[in-house]
Amino acid sequence: MWLPFVLTFLLLQLYQVAALKGDSQCGYLVCVNATVHHDTITYQMTARQERMGWLALGFGRHMAGSDMVVMWRNEDESLTISHRHGYDHTEPQVVEEPLRTAFLPMLQPTVWDSKLNPANTLAFSIPLDKSQWVHKPEKNGTFEPLIWAYGMTRPASPDPHTTIYGHYAAGMLLLNLEKDLPGTPPEDSINDTTMPRPSQDTQTASEERLPYTTHELIVLGHGFLVAIGMLVLLPAGALVARWTRTCTDRWFKLHKLLNYMIALPVILVGWLLGPFAVFEARASHFTDAHQISGVLILVIYLLQLSLGRYIHARRGRPNRATHAPSNIFHVCLGLVVIGAGFLQVRSGMNKWEAHTAKELSHWCHILWKVWIIALPVLYLLGLSLLKRQFYQESHGLNPSSAPKHYVALSPDEGHRSMLFNADIDLDSLPDYGYPNNTTNGLTKEAETAVPLLRRN
Known part of the structure; x- marks a missing residue:
């Protein structure tokens, strides 16, 4: 009698798991993984540097005018969520009554990529809001614009109102939250927000398809x-x-x-x-x-x-x-x-x-x-x-050191070659009684060490 109801319930559970949607992308120093479940979305932020102070995820294209969730891990391993609003390039101000309130999942999701450090992973859940989603025909999808920020210094207090130090890096991401997530069902229940991890082949193909920012x-x-x-x-x-x-x-x-x-x-x-x-x-x-x-x-x-x-x-x-x-x-x-x-x-x-x-x-x-x-x-x-x-160089034969209008007359290893500068006026040289254009003259010039040969 109860068998049809049990089968129906199991099929519904499998359908809900298979229907999980979300996306993931890595920025300069922060990776973000998002999973949509019904009317709630869980964001998982992971710093890619070993030193992590705080992480922030904002909903919008620019810091100015965007609501954001700032998170950090305290010394006692507790987690702090601080709702902030960005005003230009100054420290975001605390929002006492945010339009959407973020909360910690019952279980912190496991890291979605084995290359990332679980100790640098922070996650929060928040009600789904599609008001800022943008359809991009060229990419055949609807995307949520997000901004991220990464600080290397942990705030001094677990109080959400405490001062946060300036970010080390910031950037922007686009996530297609209508994309089906591959993976296997969680072992516990549908309320367990552990992220379904894609297979290695699917993950590699997805990375290859990601366009360069x-x-x-x-x-x-x-x-x-x-x-x-x-x-x-x-x-x-x-x-x-x-x-x-x-x-x-x-x-x-x-x-x-x-x-x-x-x-x-x-x-x-x-x-x-x-x-x-x-x-x-x-x-x-x-x-x-x-x-x-x-x-x-x-x-x-x-x-x-x-x-x-x-x-x-x-x-x-x-x-x-x-x-x-x-x-x-x-x-x-x-x-x-x-x-x-x-x-x-x-x-x-x-x-x-x-x-x-x-x-x-x-x-x-x-x-x-x-x-x-x-x-x-x-x-x-x-x-x-x-x-x-x-x-x-020792015999004046080096092409790199010989002046442009010089020629070497004697390659004999016993003494340095005689060089002649063509810019010298021949009329100023002594007359040795023979024409300069005769073979004997050339021989006599070399014998007497008198450089009278013009380079043509």
Whole structure:
């Protein structure tokens, strides 16, 4: 007699579970998972940094004019919910009687992604409100705009009215809360708000389909340009200087073109996108090793460029050593910049994956590992040309050091070659009684060490 009622009840329960809707998305430093159940929605916020003070979720597109729920974990592991309203870029004010009152779920939901830290996860439930949902035809869905904020310092008191310190980062999310959630039914009951966890294949496909946010595109541009400048252009300039200076006097032009005229604007634009990305995320500047190292590397790179221009301006001056300390320091600084660039790019790759939950293509890691080994090998092999370089310099045969209008007349190893400046007026030279255009004249010039040969 009771069997039909029991079956009907179980079918209704299964239908309700299968009908769970919600969405999840990760911002710069905060991930949000939302599950809709009847007229209630549960939001799960997870900080992606180990240090967490407080988390906030606001309902709207901008801080000004948005209601928000601020949460933090106290020293005794209790949770505080504070209803606030944003007014411009000041501390949100406490709302005594909010339009919707948030409350703690009976059970705090388990973390929805194994990559996230459960200790940095806070959840609250609130009555459903579709008044601010926006339909986007291009995305074929209806989305709820949300703003998030992340603070690194925990408020001093569990009182909801206590002062909260300024946020470290903030951003915006769009959640499609009409999307069906895949997963299995909870083990306890329908009132257990444990989030259904998607399968690994479904989760991976969902991550691949997520479009890049504006912030992520800025960060990608920053990483791409800096990587091209630091790992391609600067090493190419160093290899040109190491391998071709004994072969052609045009090596310096190519070295300058790569390291200065092309690399400088590429690196500067890429570097500036970094602070702009932090500003766009409303985060604090120069708060981690990656950001501070980026400033130091840029300063060293600019110093190395300035030193190179100083050396080039003084070349050819009398009594100047062939290998002055400034030349050696210039080379050392260049190698330091390239080495630091490799570490900085690697740090940026790790930071991207940690903050966006989006893994870079596997070939990026492979290419970085291959290049960090191949580049030093190529440079060290180029050091085999030092003997040839020193010989050319000691005999005036080095294309890089010989003035433009000079030619070497004697390649004999016993003494330095005689050089002739074509700008010198031939009429001012002594007359040795033979024409300058005869073969004997050429021989006599070399024998008497008198440079009378004009270079055509």
